[in-house]
Structures are given as structure tokens and as C-alpha cells.
Amino acid sequence: MEELREEAAIRFNGIAKRKPNFKLGPITLEIPAGYITAIVGPNGSGKSTLFKMALDLEKPDDGTVTVLGHAVGRSDDAHMKQRIGYLPEEPSEHESKLKASEKARFNSFWYESWDVNRYQELLLTLQVNDNLALGKMSKGMRRKCDFAIALSHSPDLLLLDEPSSGLDPLAWKTMIELLHRYMEPGDRTILMTSHIVEEVKRLADYIVFMAQGRVLGVYEKDELFSSWFTFFVRGEGLAEHKIAGIPGQCGVDSIGGSTFRITTNRAFDAEQWCEAEGLQIVSRQALELDEIMSTLLLQDQRGKRKS
Incomplete structure (x- = not known):
């Protein structure tokens, strides 16, 4: 991982979390600034937990998390959070009665860099009617709406948890194009999770493999696919x-x-x-991404048996 150490948008340093049926870590992991990093792994690997820790929605039992140079949970982090856009895997149930336009208006109060013109442009590109209640939207339409809201303040760091969930092929292609455009300034960072092999191949610069609460490996994408x-x-x-x-x-x-x-x-x-x-x-x-993942899991299991 030495190539990731010059600058990091997120640093997970020795973090661990213990739950009744799950243990995360300890994990030390750096997410490089200015690149797209994808975390892949089976369900229950701990991917979403990492996101929640970066947002201080869940606290580690051990270790520290640093986001955009700010120690998470140590002091006032309102300014740091204004620089983040977040698309969770599942929409918030308590927002279902809100119209999309009402949610956008609420977000505009919290983000100083909120750009209503950018928001309207994204709605048009994604073909979203924000006059509908979020709970009345199809899964794909709500996904596109939440995606537009996450991008509308031009965050420095974008956290995307299974961003294409529920999208049809045309909407998926549009999302890929928007994310490439978002990264054009060169100083923005995306951390994402995805089960879609083609999505990871088209977007990611770095790939993190996770399983059972542990990191199995971190690879530069092009080197990964040329080596396995x-x-x-x-x-x-x-x-x-x-x-x-x-x-x-x-x-x-x-x-x-x-x-x-x-x-x-x-x-x-x-x-x-x-x-x-x-x-x-x-x-x-x-080897394809899922084949590499399977091989890493087998190696990990063999290593456990030997130890």
C-alpha cells in the first residue's frame, strides 16, 4: 500500500468494532485523495460500517478515523461534513413522506456550497420529477433523486454505498458519466462499494477487497487485472x-x-x-473481479487453517 501514503482523504487507523454476531478489524486503511476507490466483498464484510465510521454515525471500539485531515468524533466537525456527499445503500424511511424538492431545500440550509442550478441540471439529466413524495417513487427514481442531492453541493469527498442499486441500464450509464465528470477537477475523491463488476472496472482506480470484517488486499486496478x-x-x-x-x-x-x-x-x-x-x-x-475475490477468500481460509 505504499503508493497510497502520499496523501489520504480517509485514514482508518487500527479501527475495530465488536458486535454480538460480527467483528470488524482491526483495520488500517488509507483512501487516496483524488482517486476513486471501490470496496468489494460479500454481504456482511463491514463495508457499510466503514462508511458510517467515516461519517461519525457509528463509533469504533478501538482506533481512530481521519477524514479530510479532521479527526472524526474529536471536535466540531460541521465544516468537514459540509465537504462530504453521502449516498447510503438504503434510503431513510423517515424521509418517505417528504417531496424530493423538500428534501433538497432542507439540504440547501446545511451546505454552504449548495448550488440550486447544479441540482436542477442533475434532475434534468437524470430525468427526475422532484415534485413527488420520495416514498411514492420507484426504487430507481428515488436512487437517482438521492444521487442528485448528494452531488449538488459539489463535495470534495463522495461516499457511495451501492450507487447503482435499482437503476436501469440507461440510468446506470448516465450515473457513470456524471461521476467521471465530477472527478474532472482532479482534487475530488470517491469511496464506493459495489457488487457490479463492470461498475468497478469502469470507475475505480483502486480496489479494496474485504471479507468477514477484514481487509484482504488493496490493489491498483490496472495492475490487478494485468497480474491475476x-x-x-x-x-x-x-x-x-x-x-x-x-x-x-x-x-x-x-x-x-x-x-x-x-x-x-x-x-x-x-x-x-x-x-x-x-x-x-x-x-x-x-481473472474477473469475482474470481479474484474467490481466490483471495480461499487463500485467507487456508491461512487461517495453517495458523
Whole structure:
């Protein structure tokens, strides 16, 4: 994670949270300023809890959280929160009777940088009628409305929890375009969670993998997808104990004879190793995000068993 240490929009330092059926952490994690970071992982990994801690909606039992240079929960943080936009995974039930325009008007009092023209422009782009009660809207329409409200004060930090939930393909494409436009100034940061592989691939600069309240790894996106591959390797007299020495090996399976399926997170080094060993790479296939997640989970489980 050294590449993330020059500047961070959010720092989670040794945070931990203990609940009756769940334990988060301890986690030390830095979210780089000026980039889009996506947290991915199974439901119940602790992703939404991290968001709530960044907003001081939930306090860690141990550790500290720093957001935009401000220690969360230590002093008056109104100015810091004015620089944040937040889209929760689930809408607030108590807002359901409000018209969207009423919610927007309420938000305008709290955010000094609220831009009514920006708000109206976003409504038009997203095709939202804000004269409707939020509770009467479809899930996708309400999502678009809440998204527009979160963006209308041009926050420095945008927290998006499953932003495309309920959106149709056209609205999803529009959201992607708006987020790319939001990042154009170069000094804004997005931290998001998503189960949509294509969404992460199109938006994220960095990817954080989480499971069971722990961080399994942090990767630069382009490096991640260029490094994680499955190779099918063949060689006369090839044995599993030898093929296990391939660089970055994350899994070896015999598929008959002297042919093996190998998963590696160091594709270039693995190819060089096979060439030096006189082994033939019959085919190669880049891993998708969900396949990488599955591999990391398997490695984590093996590590637990060994310890």
C-alpha cells in the first residue's frame, strides 16, 4: 500500500468494532485523495460500517478515523461534513413522506456550497420529477433523486454505498458519466462499494477487497487485472510439487496427464518462470473481479487453517 501514503482523504487507523454476531478489524486503511476507490466483498464484510465510521454515525471500539485531515468524533466537525456527499445503500424511511424538492431545500440550509442550478441540471439529466413524495417513487427514481442531492453541493469527498442499486441500464450509464465528470477537477475523491463488476472496472482506480470484517488486499486496478491470470501449463514429467513453485501461485489443479491449471497474481513473472523451466503455456485467461475475490477468500481460509 505504499503508493497510497502520499496523501489520504480517509485514514482508518487500527479501527475495530465488536458486535454480538460480527467483528470488524482491526483495520488500517488509507483512501487516496483524488482517486476513486471501490470496496468489494460479500454481504456482511463491514463495508457499510466503514462508511458510517467515516461519517461519525457509528463509533469504533478501538482506533481512530481521519477524514479530510479532521479527526472524526474529536471536535466540531460541521465544516468537514459540509465537504462530504453521502449516498447510503438504503434510503431513510423517515424521509418517505417528504417531496424530493423538500428534501433538497432542507439540504440547501446545511451546505454552504449548495448550488440550486447544479441540482436542477442533475434532475434534468437524470430525468427526475422532484415534485413527488420520495416514498411514492420507484426504487430507481428515488436512487437517482438521492444521487442528485448528494452531488449538488459539489463535495470534495463522495461516499457511495451501492450507487447503482435499482437503476436501469440507461440510468446506470448516465450515473457513470456524471461521476467521471465530477472527478474532472482532479482534487475530488470517491469511496464506493459495489457488487457490479463492470461498475468497478469502469470507475475505480483502486480496489479494496474485504471479507468477514477484514481487509484482504488493496490493489491498483490496472495492475490487478494485468497480474491475476489462470495459465494452462503442460510439460513432460511435470509434477504438482514442481509447478507449485511458479511465482505468485494461488492455486494448482491437475487436469490430466502433464497439464495443470495454475492461478497466479504475478502473471509476467510466472510466464518468465515457465519459459525458463521449459514449460509450455497452452492458454492463458485473465481473472474477473469475482474470481479474484474467490481466490483471495480461499487463500485467507487456508491461512487461517495453517495458523
